[in-house]
Amino acid sequence: MRTLSELLASAGRAALGIVETAGLMALLAWRAMGTLLRVSVPLREILKQVHANGATSLPVIIIASICVGCIVAVQGMDYAQRYSAPEVYGWAAYFAACREVGPLLLGLSLSARLGAQNAAQLAALTVTERVDAMKALGVDTTSVWVTPRLIAMPIAATVLMLWMDGISLVSATVFAWIAGGVTPWTTWASIMRYALLSDLLLGLEKAAVYGLFAALTSTALGLAARGGADAVGTAVMKTAVTSLLVISAVHYALTVWTAG
Amino acid sequence: MNHVSALRILVSLVDCLRRRDVPYRRVLQATAETLSGSFMLVCAAVGFVGASLCWQAAWQARRVLGDQSFIGPEYLVIMTNEFAPLMVGTMLAARGGAGLAARLATRKTTYQTDALTLMGDDPVRVFALPEIIASVVTSAVLAPPALLAGEIAGVFTMKMAFQVEPASFVAFDALQAGDLWFSLIKAVVFGLAVSVMGARAGLSARPDASGVGEAAMRGVVDGSVAVLILDAALDGVRFATGFP
Numbered sequence: 001m002r003t004l005s006e007l008l009a010s011a012g013r014a015a016l017g018i019v020e021t022a023g024l025m026a027l028l029a030w031r032a033m034g035t036l037l038r039v040s041v042p043l044r045e046i047l048k049q050v051h052a053n054g055a056t057s058l059p060v061i062i063i064a065s066i067c068v069g070c071i072v073a074v075q076g077m078d079y080a081q082r083y084s085a086p087e088v089y090g091w092a093a094y095f096a097a098c099r100e101v102g103p104l105l106l107g108l109s110l111s112a113r114l115g116a117q118n119a120a121q122l123a124a125l126t127v128t129e130r131v132d133a134m135k136a137l138g139v140d141t142t143s144v145w146v147t148p149r150l151i152a153m154p155i156a157a158t159v160l161m162l163w164m165d166g167i168s169l170v171s172a173t174v175f176a177w178i179a180g181g182v183t184p185w186t187t188w189a190s191i192m193r194y195a196l197l198s199d200l201l202l203g204l205e206k207a208a209v210y211g212l213f214a215a216l217t218s219t220a221l222g223l224a225a226r227g228g229a230d231a232v233g234t235a236v237m238k239t240a241v242t243s244l245l246v247i248s249a250v251h252y253a254l255t256v257w258t259a260g
Numbered sequence: 261m262n263h264v265s266a267l268r269i270l271v272s273l274v275d276c277l278r279r280r281d282v283p284y285r286r287v288l289q290a291t292a293e294t295l296s297g298s299f300m301l302v303c304a305a306v307g308f309v310g311a312s313l314c315w316q317a318a319w320q321a322r323r324v325l326g327d328q329s330f331i332g333p334e335y336l337v338i339m340t341n342e343f344a345p346l347m348v349g350t351m352l353a354a355r356g357g358a359g360l361a362a363r364l365a366t367r368k369t370t371y372q373t374d375a376l377t378l379m380g381d382d383p384v385r386v387f388a389l390p391e392i393i394a395s396v397v398t399s400a401v402l403a404p405p406a407l408l409a410g411e412i413a414g415v416f417t418m419k420m421a422f423q424v425e426p427a428s429f430v431a432f433d434a435l436q437a438g439d440l441w442f443s444l445i446k447a448v449v450f451g452l453a454v455s456v457m458g459a460r461a462g463l464s465a466r467p468d469a470s471g472v473g474e475a476a477m478r479g480v481v482d483g484s485v486a487v488l489i490l491d492a493a494l495d496g497v498r499f500a501t502g503f504p
Contacts, residue, residue, distance in 0.1 A: 071495055074498075104312075109484060109488075112354065112481050120476065123473055179499055180499075229369045229469040229472045230363075232470070233365060233476040236480070240353075240358050243354075245304060248308035248347075252309075255312035256312070259315055
């Protein structure tokens with residue numbers, strides 16, 4: 001009986017947590033839109049954030065892209081060999097890397113890198129009462145800390161996705177050549193023949209959406225941190241977990257929507 | 261103790277296991293905590309990724325080939341070999357890796373690690389090792405339910421969106437013992453990697469509020485990158501050698 005009530009209580013807490021986080025994210029998006037309409041766009045801060053998010057994440061994304069290329073190559077070559085269709089290997093690698101698996105893994109990496117970094121910065125500002133101090137001085141904290149991040153992270157995500165597309169395709173080509181004997185010429189002839197530009201653009205759009213949700217989640221949970229030093233760590237952990245779940249759910253929704 | 265390397269943590273782990281100096285009660289407690297906190301999250305994440313994978317595959321198959329009969333076996337194999345363990349690893353990096361890094365960094369902030377070192381004990385052994393062993397056990401325990409959650413999501417997607425009956429979609433006979441072993445090995449390796457990365461980040465943290473945040477962030481990032489690198493490496497080894 002006690003276990004059942006504990007289970008129900010934990011389910012209730014989880015449901016409350018989901019509703020609270022969704023509410024925080026919606027409120028934040030609403031306030032950021034209000035700031036955009038009322039105040040001029042803080043271009044300098046946005047550019048600073050794009051650089052901070054994009055340039056600092058590049059090493060992680062390069063490593064992730066090489067791994068994505070290898071994973072896509074192993075799976076693609078397996079199917080190409082089993083169905084005796086090496087001529088479609090390049091297209092399969094392109095489709096997976098640029099439209100499906102690539103954007104998903106970029107989203108998961110982004111939620112870890114950008115989301116956690118963003119949450120850590122904002123939570124540290126909140127628990128050291130610097131956010132409250134700015135509010136007391138009459139500064140609009142939404143236009144300083146929220147709006148630039150919500151604009152910058154989708155831009156950074158799109159640029160990083162372009163990097164990922166290029167590097168993962170080169171990595172898939174090299175891996176297939178070394179491990180499977182598929183020449184670069186065969187791979188790229190297949191890409192040139194079957195690949196669609198719309199798949200690449202769809203992957204970039206997905207990356208931008210994942211960037212936006214990673215920004216919303218991390219900003220909402222970072223600013224909601226309360227307590228001492230341990231609250232910063234908890235905010236980062238909650239952000240990483242929530243962004244991963246949100247991005248998985250958004251990935252499903254986008255797949256259903258774009259597949260028609 | 262300003263910087264602790266992953267190698268030092270691994271050496272301590274092997275040494276403790278060799279001497280059978282394992283705090284079983286603490287390991288059990290940490291396993292129960294990690295499992296109860298991660299179970300639903302992992303199942304939900306694998307479910308969403310599985311459903312979108314299934315939808316995309318079925319839609320492409322219907323559009324290009326007009327035949328969806330091969331989706332069931334192929335989906336099960338790719339979920340087993342790739343996506344179920346990958347999502348278990350990524351989710352554990354987010355929850356377990358970041359949590360471990362944050363807890364250890366907080367202990368540094370409150371000088372608990374320094375106090376332990378002064379008393380002649382090793383913070384790696386006392387604070388980190390039970391959680392690392394717990395992470396490995398948790399990942400092994402989570403791998404089968406994650407796969408099941410992915411398969412259930414696939415069944416629902418195919419039935420609701422493409423009117424494919426579960427009986428013709430579920431094809432457990434497509435799996436070989438090697439696939440299941442490979443999935444389990446991947447999950448265990450990922451569980452070890454994310455916890456070692458989390459422990460390294462936490463024990464190397466600066467002892468202040470922003471240091472805790474940075475450590476948690478490093479725990480997630482290093483854990484996620486380690487999972488991707490190990491995933492690609494294990495795939496490559498299996499492709500080249502056929503083992504397991």
